[in-house]
Amino acid sequence: MTDWAARTDIEALVGEARVLWERARSVSESKRVEVYLKRAQRHRIGRDPISGALLRSDAIETGTACRVQSAAGAGLAHVAITGSDGASLSRALLGASPSLAADIRSLAMGGAFPSERIERETHDMDLDEEALRSGLADRPALAWVEAGVTVEVLIGVEAWVAVRTRARSSALAGDRPRLFARRGFGVLDTIPAVDEPPERTAPMETLALEPGAAAPVVASLVQAVHTSEAFIGSPTGPGWSVADDPGCPDGLAGGEFDDAGFPTSRRVLADGRHVSASLDGPGSYWRRSFRDAPRALPSTIVLSGASPTVREMRGLTACRLLPLGAEDWVVELPGTRPGYLRTSPARLLQGCRGTFGAAVPTADGVITPGLIFEGIAGS
Amino acid sequence: MIDATGASGVVRAALETAVARLSRETEAPRVFVEDRAQATVTATARGRVEGSSFRSLGVAFEGAGSLHVSDPPFPGEPLSRLLEEPELPLTAWRGLVERAADEGLWARVVGFHQKIWVGTPDGTVQDVRRSARIELASPTIPGATLDVVLGPESATPAMEVLGGRVRESARRRSEATRIEPGRDGPPLVFAPGVAGILAHELVGHALEGDVAAAGSRLSRERGRPAAAGVRILDDPSRGRAAWTIDDEGAPARPVTLLEGGHPVGRLQEGHRRRGGYLDPVLPRMGCTFFDRGSAPAPEILRATSRGIFVRRLQAGHADPMQGRATFVVTDADRIESGELTRPLLPFLIELDVFDALASIDLVGDDLEFDTCVGSCVRAGQPLAVGVGAPTLRLGVITVIL
Numbered sequence: 001m002t003d004w005a006a007r008t009d010i011e012a013l014v015g016e017a018r019v020l021w022e023r024a025r026s027v028s029e030s031k032r033v034e035v036y037l038k039r040a041q042r043h044r045i046g047r048d049p050i051s052g053a054l055l056r057s058d059a060i061e062t063g064t065a066c067r068v069q070s071a072a073g074a075g076l077a078h079v080a081i082t083g084s085d086g087a088s089l090s091r092a093l094l095g096a097s098p099s100l101a102a103d104i105r106s107l108a109m110g111g112a113f114p115s116e117r118i119e120r121e122t123h124d125m126d127l128d129e130e131a132l133r134s135g136l137a138d139r140p141a142l143a144w145v146e147a148g149v150t151v152e153v154l155i156g157v158e159a160w161v162a163v164r165t166r167a168r169s170s171a172l173a174g175d176r177p178r179l180f181a182r183r184g185f186g187v188l189d190t191i192p193a194v195d196e197p198p199e200r201t202a203p204m205e206t207l208a209l210e211p212g213a214a215a216p217v218v219a220s221l222v223q224a225v226h227t228s229e230a231f232i233g234s235p236t237g238p239g240w241s242v243a244d245d246p247g248c249p250d251g252l253a254g255g256e257f258d259d260a261g262f263p264t265s266r267r268v269l270a271d272g273r274h275v276s277a278s279l280d281g282p283g284s285y286w287r288r289s290f291r292d293a294p295r296a297l298p299s300t301i302v303l304s305g306a307s308p309t310v311r312e313m314r315g316l317t318a319c320r321l322l323p324l325g326a327e328d329w330v331v332e333l334p335g336t337r338p339g340y341l342r343t344s345p346a347r348l349l350q351g352c353r354g355t356f357g358a359a360v361p362t363a364d365g366v367i368t369p370g371l372i373f374e375g376i377a378g379s
Numbered sequence: 380m381i382d383a384t385g386a387s388g389v390v391r392a393a394l395e396t397a398v399a400r401l402s403r404e405t406e407a408p409r410v411f412v413e414d415r416a417q418a419t420v421t422a423t424a425r426g427r428v429e430g431s432s433f434r435s436l437g438v439a440f441e442g443a444g445s446l447h448v449s450d451p452p453f454p455g456e457p458l459s460r461l462l463e464e465p466e467l468p469l470t471a472w473r474g475l476v477e478r479a480a481d482e483g484l485w486a487r488v489v490g491f492h493q494k495i496w497v498g499t500p501d502g503t504v505q506d507v508r509r510s511a512r513i514e515l516a517s518p519t520i521p522g523a524t525l526d527v528v529l530g531p532e533s534a535t536p537a538m539e540v541l542g543g544r545v546r547e548s549a550r551r552r553s554e555a556t557r558i559e560p561g562r563d564g565p566p567l568v569f570a571p572g573v574a575g576i577l578a579h580e581l582v583g584h585a586l587e588g589d590v591a592a593a594g595s596r597l598s599r600e601r602g603r604p605a606a607a608g609v610r611i612l613d614d615p616s617r618g619r620a621a622w623t624i625d626d627e628g629a630p631a632r633p634v635t636l637l638e639g640g641h642p643v644g645r646l647q648e649g650h651r652r653r654g655g656y657l658d659p660v661l662p663r664m665g666c667t668f669f670d671r672g673s674a675p676a677p678e679i680l681r682a683t684s685r686g687i688f689v690r691r692l693q694a695g696h697a698d699p700m701q702g703r704a705t706f707v708v709t710d711a712d713r714i715e716s717g718e719l720t721r722p723l724l725p726f727l728i729e730l731d732v733f734d735a736l737a738s739i740d741l742v743g744d745d746l747e748f749d750t751c752v753g754s755c756v757r758a759g760q761p762l763a764v765g766v767g768a769p770t771l772r773l774g775v776i777t778v779i780l
Contacts, residue, residue: 058445059446085457088460
């Protein structure tokens with residue numbers, strides 16, 4: 001067994017997590033204890049900016065989080081430590097105080113889950129270091145390429161165990177840095193041979209964004225519109241047909257169960273006519289990092305597009321959003337002379353008129369085709 | 380538990396062992412150890428106080444390549460057992476947010492205390508960095524906010540005074556009007572400290588060693604010289620999150636970046652920092668500032684017949700290769716006949732580095748630091764940084780929206 005495999009050995013990690021769970025129950029004197037243990041191993045080949053030599057960098061990151069509900073039931077304490085040392089976890093728990101603002105529904109209880117669930121990465125997890133190295137050597141525009149595996153172990157209140165493994169790869173390209181990321185280790189196969197600078201040639205009444213440019217707009221809109229119930233029923237343009245799909249096989253995030261252990265399912269957030277749902281409740285609890293308690297967040301956002309969908313179109317390859325206020329956004333369109341549009345989440349939502357091309361995974365974790373916006377100027 | 384002095388000694392011994400081992404494989408090995416505690420204490424609108432803290436521990440072994448590991452055995456047991464957790468003044472911070480809540484404000488204190496050790500064949504050095512700030516906001520008027528740096532000893536700011544400033548900001552925000560976009564906009568007069576963000580975004584990023592080597596516009600073109608009094612420096616030993624040695628073990632050193640409108644220095648040795656033990660080092664700014672000028676500060680406003688007085692500013696996007704940056708002016712007033720008149724709603728401006736520097740015509744004598752507070756994120760690595768400037772007048776802007 002290689003070091004790579006040994007450090008991410010599921011059985012060993014489950015054993016570690018069980019010991020931490022028992023310890024947490026003992027220290028906290030509570031029976032409502034959940035432990036989350038995560039180990040990530042990343043392997044990066046980077047280019048020295050001065051000499052151009054290829055350098056290898058490995059990272060092994062382990063983190064443990066623990067949530068405890070007191071017997072009285074008031075509030076939920078969350079602690080997190082770097083590593084998996086039991087003494088450190090004990091110390092953190094002894095200093096913890098419960099948060100009354102925590103979403104108590106996010107602590108799974110009731111014993112309805114199988115005693116053991118294992119969700120294995122469906123992509124190939126055999127790392128070919130030489131392929132990464134030669135791939136970087138062949139692509140002078142790349143600064144680095146990275147491949148990594150993660151194992152997450154969750155032990156719930158009733159001692160059920162849920163395990164997930166992931167494989168991801170990413171690369172940074174271009175003078176104007178662009179991040180590429182993919183499920184599995186094949187990111188190098190997805191990077192275009194020519195990185196054309198974004199140029200705005202058409203007037204801005206119609207704004208066409210390639211998937212890489214559309215993704216940050218989609219992510220910001222989902223955050224603004226679909227994380228509270230305030231927008232439910234609001235009208236959308238026909239292009240805004242959006243689902244949160246944790247089970248999507250190409251998704252960078254998500255899985256069969258969320259980071260609190262609840263089973264997940266595809267959730268339609270908008271159907272091209274109206275906002276139909278927000279992200280909330282069991283099945284939507286994710287952790288941005290082991291440092292953070294799980295909360296309602298998007299997993300993999302997928303835009304399917306709606307008719308009429310344009311097959312062939314060329315859009316901008318980059319775009320930035322600058323929020324001046326909650327309802328006052330600026331869209332910056334890079335180019336030799338950048339363009340700017342003052343808009344709002346509601347205008348973008350209604351102005352999403354259609355899609356073009358195929359939906360592709362992006363580094364923002366969004367799977368989207370190109371998007372066409374019309375009439376979005378104004379706030 | 381070993382006391383801090385003893386632990387430090389054990390860490391030093393372990394560093395020397397690790398460096399000696401790496402020396403057999405590489406010419407210039409380096410081992411970086413980080414122990415960082417950070418915390419957030421928040422008072423909600425209902426006056427409920429909640430806090431969270433986190434301790435980050437790890438080691439980076441660097442030679443021809445690098446290995447970054449969380450809380451490894453170092454030497455025989457996890458670092459977290461060896462070292463005492465860096466102390467954060469959580470009780471004092473809790474008191475601050477409680478007093479802010481009493482003033483009817485939403486409040487949050489964010490702070491960290493980081494200890495680092497760097498081992499090289501030349502020996503081991505240690506540094507301590509810490510910083511804290513309090514964010515205050517009106518619970519009813521969006522955008523009426525205030526950021527204040529807390530001193531290293533958590534000196535208590537007068538909450539009634541800060542509360543008064545937030546309420547005044549809320550009043551001004553409710554009366555604010557929108558500015559007309561256009562090129563060749565009116566001159567901007569920056570309140571003391573605020574223009575430090577321009578120095579950071581327009582000049583500092585362009586003169587980070589690797590960015591300058593890649594051909595940033597400021598490093599490759601000779602621009603029109605700025606007024607004789609315009610001088611920009613970066614001094615990591617000043618500002619809200621100072622350091623005395625960088626993350627490669629080199630002593631921090633002040634660098635003059637710009638003199639008379641021309642770049643004269645770059646951020647290199649003494650400025651190499653990392654977001655944490657998992658990250659590679661990058662040349663970074665510590666505290667970037669316009670040096671003190673000679674114009675009496677009150678005279679700058681009086682000498683401006685028509686313009687905009689900028690109280691707060693946020694970075695938008697900086698493109699050092701093109702020498703351009705956008706900024707969001709979040710709090711400003713019109714200047715008419717040398718007087719502040721009507722407040723303005725947030726707006727976006729764009730500056731060209733050479734045009735902007737050449738148009739600075741008045742630099743005040745009232746240098747202040749960290750009146751605008753922010754973090755810098757580079758290559759995904761966040762870092763607490765400081766900025767400073769005196770009152771300063773700048774002539775050429777484009778008001779985008």
